[in-house]
Amino acid sequence: GNSVTQMEGPVTLSEEAFLTINCTYTATGYPSLFWYVQYPGEGLQLLLKATKADDKGSNKGFEATYRKETTSFHLEKGSVQVSDSAVYFCALGNSGGYQKVTFGIGTKLQVIP
Amino acid sequence: NAGVTQTPKFQVLKTGQSMTLQCAQDMNHEYMSWYRQDPGMGLRLIHYSVGAGITDQGEVPNGYNVSRSTTEDFPLRLLSAAPSQTSVYFCASSYAKTGGSGELFFGEGSRLTVL
Numbered sequence: 001g002n003s004v005t006q007m008e009g010p011v012t013l014s015e016e017a018f019l020t021i022n023c024t025y026t027a028t029g030y031p032s033l034f035w036y037v038q039y040p041g042e043g044l045q046l047l048l049k050a051t052k053a054d055d056k057g058s059n060k061g062f063e064a065t066y067r068k069e070t071t072s073f074h075l076e077k078g079s080v081q082v083s084d085s086a087v088y089f090c091a092l093g094n095s096g097g098y099q100k101v102t103f104g105i106g107t108k109l110q111v112i113p
Numbered sequence: 114n115a116g117v118t119q120t121p122k123f124q125v126l127k128t129g130q131s132m133t134l135q136c137a138q139d140m141n142h143e144y145m146s147w148y149r150q151d152p153g154m155g156l157r158l159i160h161y162s163v164g165a166g167i168t169d170q171g172e173v174p175n176g177y178n179v180s181r182s183t184t185e186d187f188p189l190r191l192l193s194a195a196p197s198q199t200s201v202y203f204c205a206s207s208y209a210k211t212g213g214s215g216e217l218f219f220g221e222g223s224r225l226t227v228l
Contacts, residue, residue, distance in 0.1 A: 106154060
């Protein structure tokens with residue numbers, strides 16, 4: 001079945017540091033890939049997505065590229081801010097049929113001033 | 114625009130009690146789902162629905178029942194609560210019925226503790 005692997009963290013960075021959160025997946029077919037973000041006390045919200053190989057999703061300075069050859073969708077940001085402190089979830093949607101999204105365990109990011 | 118609304122936000126139950134977590138969405142989404150979030154486990158799909166009258170099991174359905182009588186509502190029922198059901202529950206909906214390419218819209222979550 002489908003699965004998503006990401007490190008749990010926590011990841012602690014200083015403000016303005018470069019961020020990479022690795023995500024690899026196992027899936028059949030051609031799934032869509034997502035990054036969701038969960039701020040403290042809130043539900044998840046979509047950060048970015050990519051629907052086919054080599055697509056780059058981007059939003060709020062975050063980027064991730066759908067790499068089918070390495071089955072990866074790593075999240076990057078050039079300069080993190082304290083307000084980026086949150087839990088980040090990598091996820092994939094099954095290709096074809098009805099939507100079922102599989103989530104990774106989530107990576108907690110803490111940015112310190 | 115309310116989006117996805119979950120109630121209650123917090124609930125404490127004793128083992129064996131029953132309760133219903135409510136979920137409503139005002140976006141006319143066909144797809145609705147329930148996830149539970151546990152430390153080190155991420156989000157796991159409990160049940161989902163692709164339209165009124167249609168439901169199916171997800172990854173961890175045991176101990177939970179659902180029904181979908183209207184497009185707007187998708188309640189999750191715990192018939193006999195167990196401590197293993199202590200978790201944070203999220204309802205999510207989507208406009209995408211096929212292909213898995215649609216965005217999920219989440220409620221704010223319901224924190225359930227079973228003593």
